[in-house]
Amino acid sequence: MRTTMTVNGRPYELDVPPRRTLADALREDCGLTGTHLGCEHGVCGACTVLVDGEAMRSCLMFAVQCDGARVRTVEGLADGGEHPLQAAFTAEHALQCGFCTPGFLMLAAGAIEADPGVVDDPERLRELLTSNLCRCTGYEAIRRAVRAAAGRQG
Known part of the structure; x- marks a missing residue:
């Protein structure tokens, strides 16, 4: 499925399987490995990112659910400096x-x-x-x- 999202201020057009998680899309398709996968059940919080400003467990979301969304990962936190x-x-x-x-x-x-x-x-x-x-x-x-x-x- 084709999905577009803005990740850390940069637009991405991704072609992902419908069941690819946001965490996997960020890591594998966007090359942003700062989002860590721990339990992959939404319990540990290591995969937390901001989706349209709200903290979300990226292991529990499908990438296609973020079509048109703004996603912010730890790589986008500092914007070139130290947060x-x-x-x-x-x-x-x-x-x-x-x-x-x-x-x-x-x-x-x-x-x-x-x-x-x-x-x-x-x-x-x-x-x-x-x-x-x-x-x-x-x-x-x-x-x-x-x-x-x-x-x-x-």
């Missing part, structure tokens, strides 16, 4: 193995852009971040990084 979230994750030691990091970055970017106040409520922030899994950090450093980044973006 405040990336700097904060480094400064706060919010990553170890790094496998989950792209998903956390995109989840946090979408949440902060939609509602910067999410970082002011510890319970809301905790709830948001527990939707993604990390087996290395224990989440506290990730929470600190997201709060720090939100302060830099504001």
Whole structure:
């Protein structure tokens, strides 16, 4: 099936099988390997991208569902520089193995852009971040990084 989408500001015309996931299309057809595939069941969040500004699990979406959509991946986060979230994750030691990091970055970017106040409520922030899994950090450093980044973006 023919589908068109804008990924990180660049238009793509893709010819994909109807059941190709967005994650596979991003990785295989667009060459954007920053979107990681973990569980492939929508549980871990490593494949989180923004579709029309909303955080979505790209392993659960078909590429054809994104026809005409704007997709933003971790590669498009910084736009040539370093995004405040990336700097904060480094400064706060919010990553170890790094496998989950792209998903956390995109989840946090979408949440902060939609509602910067999410970082002011510890319970809301905790709830948001527990939707993604990390087996290395224990989440506290990730929470600190997201709060720090939100302060830099504001």
